[in-house]
Amino acid sequence: MDLSTTSRGIRIRADLLLTAVLIEGIIAIAVMLASPSEPGNAAFLGLSLRRLLLGGVVLLGLLALAVLLAASRRRSPPMFYLRVVSALENDVVLDATLSLLFAVFWISLNVIVVSASQLAEYTGLLQPVYHQAGSLVFFFLLVSGQFASALLLKYWNRLRRLWTPPHYGLVTTAAIASVISVSLASYMFFGSHARWFLPGLRPLLYPLVLGAIASTTAAASLASPSWVHPVANRRASHLRALSLFLWMFTIYVGTSMALERYFTPSKAYFHLLADAMTRGQLFLSNPPSTHDLAFYRGNWYVVHPPLVALLMIPSVLAIGPSQLNTVSFSSVLAAGSVALLYLILEEMSALGWTRTRAADNTWLAILFGLGFGLWWVAIDGEFWFLSQVAVVAFVALSSLLCIRGAHPFLVGAALGMAVLGRPTALFVWPFLVGVAAQNQLQAEGTLRLRSLVRWSLLSLLGMAVGVLGLFLYNWTRFGSAFDTGFIRQNIAPWLASDLKDFGLFHPHYIVRNLRVMLLNLPAWNGDCRLRIDPSEQGMSIILATPALLFLVRARGHAPWVLGAWSAVAASTAVLLLYYSTGAWQFGYRYILDFAVPLVALLALASGKRMSLLLTLCIVASAVINAVGTAWWFGVWC
Numbered sequence: 001m002d003l004s005t006t007s008r009g010i011r012i013r014a015d016l017l018l019t020a021v022l023i024e025g026i027i028a029i030a031v032m033l034a035s036p037s038e039p040g041n042a043a044f045l046g047l048s049l050r051r052l053l054l055g056g057v058v059l060l061g062l063l064a065l066a067v068l069l070a071a072s073r074r075r076s077p078p079m080f081y082l083r084v085v086s087a088l089e090n091d092v093v094l095d096a097t098l099s100l101l102f103a104v105f106w107i108s109l110n111v112i113v114v115s116a117s118q119l120a121e122y123t124g125l126l127q128p129v130y131h132q133a134g135s136l137v138f139f140f141l142l143v144s145g146q147f148a149s150a151l152l153l154k155y156w157n158r159l160r161r162l163w164t165p166p167h168y169g170l171v172t173t174a175a176i177a178s179v180i181s182v183s184l185a186s187y188m189f190f191g192s193h194a195r196w197f198l199p200g201l202r203p204l205l206y207p208l209v210l211g212a213i214a215s216t217t218a219a220a221s222l223a224s225p226s227w228v229h230p231v232a233n234r235r236a237s238h239l240r241a242l243s244l245f246l247w248m249f250t251i252y253v254g255t256s257m258a259l260e261r262y263f264t265p266s267k268a269y270f271h272l273l274a275d276a277m278t279r280g281q282l283f284l285s286n287p288p289s290t291h292d293l294a295f296y297r298g299n300w301y302v303v304h305p306p307l308v309a310l311l312m313i314p315s316v317l318a319i320g321p322s323q324l325n326t327v328s329f330s331s332v333l334a335a336g337s338v339a340l341l342y343l344i345l346e347e348m349s350a351l352g353w354t355r356t357r358a359a360d361n362t363w364l365a366i367l368f369g370l371g372f373g374l375w376w377v378a379i380d381g382e383f384w385f386l387s388q389v390a391v392v393a394f395v396a397l398s399s400l401l402c403i404r405g406a407h408p409f410l411v412g413a414a415l416g417m418a419v420l421g422r423p424t425a426l427f428v429w430p431f432l433v434g435v436a437a438q439n440q441l442q443a444e445g446t447l448r449l450r451s452l453v454r455w456s457l458l459s460l461l462g463m464a465v466g467v468l469g470l471f472l473y474n475w476t477r478f479g480s481a482f483d484t485g486f487i488r489q490n491i492a493p494w495l496a497s498d499l500k501d502f503g504l505f506h507p508h509y510i511v512r513n514l515r516v517m518l519l520n521l522p523a524w525n526g527d528c529r530l531r532i533d534p535s536e537q538g539m540s541i542i543l544a545t546p547a548l549l550f551l552v553r554a555r556g557h558a559p560w561v562l563g564a565w566s567a568v569a570a571s572t573a574v575l576l577l578y579y580s581t582g583a584w585q586f587g588y589r590y591i592l593d594f595a596v597p598l599v600a601l602l603a604l605a606s607g608k609r610m611s612l613l614l615t616l617c618i619v620a621s622a623v624i625n626a627v628g629t630a631w632w633f634g635v636w637c
Helices: 014-034 049-072 079-087 091-115 118-122 126-154 156-162 170-191 199-222 234-258 270-278 307-319 326-351 358-370 374-380 383-403 408-419 423-444 449-478 493-502 507-519 546-553 559-576 589-606 612-632
Strands: 002-005 010-013 042-044 293-296 299-302
Touching: 014 049, 014 126, 049 079, 049 126, 091 126, 126 156, 234 326, 234 358, 234 374, 270 307, 270 383, 307 326, 307 383, 326 358, 326 374, 326 383, 326 589, 358 374, 358 589, 358 612, 374 383, 374 589, 374 612, 383 408, 383 423, 383 589, 408 423, 408 449, 423 449, 423 559, 423 589, 493 507, 507 559, 546 589, 546 612, 559 589
Parallel strands: none
Antiparallel strands: 002 010, 293 299
């Protein structure tokens, strides 16, 4: 293949470019493998398993490039090579490829700049990655820049047409974000040595970088005409979802840093369990705390299901458990949940199930991220809350897959993953069935019971993977598929007494749970700065999230509406029977279990245009939860 631009007098041959990349890659791997790992981490030839795996992945990539190089030099290139070349003639593929290259370039550049600055102490993941694979980071920076430059030169005329307003590409946003981000990171590096630089602001500068990226992303997405159009453009929706992800991650990390909570707490547990799993163990050796753990046959076990630990295994293998920041990990999952929820709302608008505009969906996503208790839960970093955040992410993922018509087994498998975090996620399944029925009704004009039953059985089969995995996990630990270990849990005496007398689920708990869920109010406390003290047992969901009052307007007979209300009712009924109210907490954190169908119903209640009153309720919900987050971490009481 020949990448060339005759108008610029520049000719770049693909075989020369690929040869250069291969040489650079071999040098990068050689440099990475040249320095031996620490003696305790050496697995083979003095190198750690993480470094060997990373080198192996890059080596496979180089082999693929070598195959492309060999194909490019043949007089009659093979079919797979011609398909790669022809794919770049597609505008979508070209723009996506450049977007990916710019993203890799931006990430690599920021890892290098931030790791070299004093800011590295606040970014626990970057330093070990840079220390172990700095040469590969430079390689990714160089290669992404080379390939992006070659494509820009070759397809410049097409790209100018693609990137004219209002049709901004992701690549434009990435380019602007790169310049702003690197500028701010450089300012941090040089400014941190200046005498006038305020040390107290340093923790906030890294979120400032992310905020700059989010701002440029938002600016690009606002240029799209679909911002105010009821039928959303999927590409623009993805751009705004990315913006929301970055903004929410910025807010979560920035809040944790401002509150001096950006570290892994002693009761995080799951990073230690992930490390134990890599050694073939399901118990913790010498845990830093034993609170809420179960003691069985001389070992301490995390009674909660293993979803978070399973998700952490790649990070633990890459950087080790001591370097994994559970607050950062949780913030990524929580911000991702907000982005997924936004995409859910956009899909529902595009299908005509709701009448909200993209701006209204953005407000509802902000409510979900800042007004539902997700804020303080995401930045706590302890194991109870890590489970909840992970479950929210997989419930949102399964819902998005279902709305987009994915295979029912895949939809069920995503919900099954949520079950591996909190078994109560099972009761969101009616919402998925309602969505599937709505899809069928919209596609065929009628509901066929046989097709819906088939969909339901296939989704249950997918969900069974998670359920059976949980049973196997229990059996391996305690010798019984149904023994979760909760009865052995090292918990507060008042909870232990109820658990012993009534078990995990019992009607005895209904009155207490109803009171906390709907009626609990803050108490007067003269020792608090604001003179009010929210109950640590929980607080009324209406008081914590006033926007929920608008659910009274979420009425209809559409299958998805019936499914959403069924999921809310089933989840609420189960939680009313549960032995714990969710304590300790601000508001009622278990509402996150079924927050996705709740927000979908709020979108229905919003009508064609979100009212000023609902907007004010969303703002009030965010403010209340901001105050609640400060209270939870002891700022004002």
